[in-house]
Amino acid sequence: MVEDGQQRRKGASIEIAGLRKSFGDKIVLDGVNLGATPGESLVIIGGSGTGKSVLLKCILGLMPPDTGTILIDDVDMTNAPRSEREEVRDRCGMLFQGGALFDSMNVWRNITFALTRGRQRKSKEMRRIAVAMLEKVGLEERVADLRPAEISGGMQKRVALARAIAANPDLIFFDEPTTGLDPIRANTINHLIRNLTTGIGATALTITHDMESAKIIADRVAMLHEGRIIWSGPVDQLENSGNPLVDQFVHGRAK
Amino acid sequence: MMETLIQVFSRPGAAIIALFASIGRASIFAARAIWSAMRPPYYPIRLIEQLISLGYFSLPVVGLTALFTGAALAQQIYVGGSRFNAESTVPAVTVIAMVRELAPVLGGLMVAGRVSSAMAAELGTMRVTEQIDALKTLRTDPFQFLIAPRLFAGTIVMPLLVLVANAIGVLGGYILAVYRLGFNGANYLETTRAYLEWDDIVSSMVKAGVFGFLLALMGCYHGYHTEGGAAGVGRATTNGVVSAFLMILLANLIITVLVFG
Numbered sequence: 001m002v003e004d005g006q007q008r009r010k011g012a013s014i015e016i017a018g019l020r021k022s023f024g025d026k027i028v029l030d031g032v033n034l035g036a037t038p039g040e041s042l043v044i045i046g047g048s049g050t051g052k053s054v055l056l057k058c059i060l061g062l063m064p065p066d067t068g069t070i071l072i073d074d075v076d077m078t079n080a081p082r083s084e085r086e087e088v089r090d091r092c093g094m095l096f097q098g099g100a101l102f103d104s105m106n107v108w109r110n111i112t113f114a115l116t117r118g119r120q121r122k123s124k125e126m127r128r129i130a131v132a133m134l135e136k137v138g139l140e141e142r143v144a145d146l147r148p149a150e151i152s153g154g155m156q157k158r159v160a161l162a163r164a165i166a167a168n169p170d171l172i173f174f175d176e177p178t179t180g181l182d183p184i185r186a187n188t189i190n191h192l193i194r195n196l197t198t199g200i201g202a203t204a205l206t207i208t209h210d211m212e213s214a215k216i217i218a219d220r221v222a223m224l225h226e227g228r229i230i231w232s233g234p235v236d237q238l239e240n241s242g243n244p245l246v247d248q249f250v251h252g253r254a255k
Numbered sequence: 256m257m258e259t260l261i262q263v264f265s266r267p268g269a270a271i272i273a274l275f276a277s278i279g280r281a282s283i284f285a286a287r288a289i290w291s292a293m294r295p296p297y298y299p300i301r302l303i304e305q306l307i308s309l310g311y312f313s314l315p316v317v318g319l320t321a322l323f324t325g326a327a328l329a330q331q332i333y334v335g336g337s338r339f340n341a342e343s344t345v346p347a348v349t350v351i352a353m354v355r356e357l358a359p360v361l362g363g364l365m366v367a368g369r370v371s372s373a374m375a376a377e378l379g380t381m382r383v384t385e386q387i388d389a390l391k392t393l394r395t396d397p398f399q400f401l402i403a404p405r406l407f408a409g410t411i412v413m414p415l416l417v418l419v420a421n422a423i424g425v426l427g428g429y430i431l432a433v434y435r436l437g438f439n440g441a442n443y444l445e446t447t448r449a450y451l452e453w454d455d456i457v458s459s460m461v462k463a464g465v466f467g468f469l470l471a472l473m474g475c476y477h478g479y480h481t482e483g484g485a486a487g488v489g490r491a492t493t494n495g496v497v498s499a500f501l502m503i504l505l506a507n508l509i510i511t512v513l514v515f516g
Contacts, residue, residue: 022492057388060388060392061391062388062391062392086394089392089394090394091390092392094392095391096385096388096389097385098384098385100379100384100386100387100388100389101386101389102384102389103380103386113393113395114393114394117393117394117395118298118390118393118400119296119298119300120300163393167394176380201469231365
């Protein structure tokens, strides 16, 4: 167990092979091959419109790929029986780009949603868990009873982070976790993600185009360009990747 | 020649295929929601919330619609009937028209205007802000959590609303006939009771149940499939209301022909 009653996780392995996805004539993913080992924090970088979010949605089962395989702990998420896939998905957490908090519920019900599946049960215990999660992400107890619309964007992001980790996931996905935040709040979120994933021991898969974020969060970085992974390596090799497209992206050069 | 013919028929043909495709998609959507509702976990609190939102809060608008319609109907029947000395038919025609047609149809349209739009807007907003995707990642089936309670609430609550609307519509006719047209109150009620049959009430309730299901289905279907941000939510809301109206009118025609034809 780690602090606040959260269990230490063993993480989950993820292996993606030959993943393709098109919308009409537009090829978004063109044979993505990628993997992460249990407990690893993998960051996928890439420009806007390169298919990062589509990749994440395919892995999460929110969008079916055209071809290819996605193995999470050796379960084929494109072909395995539904019950097996659901079992794996129950071990995943997700932080959406815009938070995606439920407007109709207060903060503590949002945080414990994965535990209650939206049912109003064990309210006292659930609120206590939510307050512990809020503390983990640096928010006060008073926030628990507010609605998402009553808190700032940065606070919403932290509440969404608390929701993503509340059910002790083995695999956590972060979709542009720092988009729309000022540099100070972005830095806070980056360190929270790093500490939480290291603390819990979960595998983390983050998509971002924020290089500062990638450097803090990642053990390993992969770059997606025109639907393919064009480079992958440890975060400390990011500055010296030897790949001109990665260099251009990392240093923000126009050409 | 052949090419011109194909061009002439291709557009209406495509529209008809699109219409059948939409009906098919909406039917699969409804079947999926009903199937989801049969499996645990169940969400009774969500159902109660929808019953209150759909039923209790629609009472004023349905009640007022029925009151005004019943009164106006009595006046029209009186004026029309006086052309062939049939003023005394006011109570009988009013109750039959209200119960068989006007209360379920106008009630359905009013509730569709209020509820289908709200459902489409709420679910559409949830779709574009990724809240529906978030539900899926939080071990929850959106069909069980969002759609099924709305469809069941619509089907349960509309017959009750229409039952109330029937009574208020008759009351509207009574008030106008007695206080403006000089009818005897006791006679009016006696004639109303004599001409009202159980079949009328049952058909009224059946229609209302079907309309309730359809108006919730159209709101949910268009909201759930929203695409394209705020403009998409606007389109979903409009489509939800318009398609609910059309479905209610079409279903009314089919049921009327089947029951009274």
